[in-house]
Amino acid sequence: xxxxxxxxxxxxxxxxxxxxxxxxxxxxxxxxxxxxxxxxxxxxxxxxxxxxxxxxxxxxxxxxxxxxxxxxxxxxxxxxxxxxxxxxxxxxxxxxxxxxxxxxxxxxxxxxxxxxxxx
Amino acid sequence: xxxxxxxxxxxxxxxxxxxxxxxxxxxxxxxxxxxxxxxxxxxxxxxxxxxxxxxxxxxxxxxxxxxxxxxxxxxxxxxxxxxxxxxxxxxxxxxxxxxxxxxxxxxxxx
Numbered sequence: 199x200x201x202x203x204x205x206x207x208x209x210x211x212x213x214x215x216x217x218x219x220x221x222x223x224x225x226x227x228x229x230x231x232x233x234x235x236x237x238x239x240x241x242x243x244x245x246x247x248x249x250x251x252x253x254x255x256x257x258x259x260x261x262x263x264x265x266x267x268x269x270x271x272x273x274x275x276x277x278x279x280x281x282x283x284x285x286x287x288x289x290x291x292x293x294x295x296x297x298x299x300x301x302x303x304x305x306x307x308x309x310x311x312x313x314x315x316x317x
Numbered sequence: 318x319x320x321x322x323x324x325x326x327x328x329x330x331x332x333x334x335x336x337x338x339x340x341x342x343x344x345x346x347x348x349x350x351x352x353x354x355x356x357x358x359x360x361x362x363x364x365x366x367x368x369x370x371x372x373x374x375x376x377x378x379x380x381x382x383x384x385x386x387x388x389x390x391x392x393x394x395x396x397x398x399x400x401x402x403x404x405x406x407x408x409x410x411x412x413x414x415x416x417x418x419x420x421x422x423x424x425x426x427x
Contacts, residue, residue: 237363237418244320245355245363245406247416258414261318294362302410303353303368310362 202308220295233298238291321419328425339407346409347388
């Protein structure tokens with residue numbers, strides 16, 4: 199069974215860069231029918247798509263976050279990563295990684311990790 | 318891109334049916350037949366329950382049904398159970414390899 203697990207620092211200071219990694223197990227990140235995405239959810243609020251990456255390195259980002267987001271992939275480790283720069287308290291959220299079908303839905307999700315932004 | 322519009326809350330009694338709407342624009346939901354729906358229980362990750370507007374993943378109850386007309390998609394849950402109480406989110410492809418979620422709907426089973 200495919201599993202995704204987010205990992206990263208539990209706290210980030212304002213103006214710094216948030217970095218998270220998603221480790222995929224039970225399947226290969228190089229599967230041709232899938233992208234790999236990041237979605238976030240501020241406490242008590244809704245879901246927001248951050249961006250996605252294909253194993254080749256091709257990326258797409260939410261226009262509202264463009265300029266601050268970088269998603270990368272490491273196929274040798276079966277991992278993909280998120281960097282969000284110049285964070286503020288408004289970026290405090292649970293961050294989920296998910297598998298995104300080329301048919302445009304997210305079918306497997308990590309458990310999520312809460313990243314507070316606070317000094 | 319703006320979030321898709323969902324009602325903040327809906328409620329129903331056990332055994333009843335409810336429908337949650339999801340309204341977008343001609344740039345997202347209206348242009349693509351790839352709406353997906355997710356169920357999220359408190360403290361848990363979202364779970365895919367409908368994809369491509371009307372299809373259910375393996376293991377998802379046939380009490381969940383999706384439809385779409387124009388710029389609006391709908392999720393209907395038949396025969397409400399207590400376990401259906403959760404937040405529900407719609408999601409649409411929005412072109413240029415972008416996605417947009419709805420604001421979410423809290424379902425209360427009375």
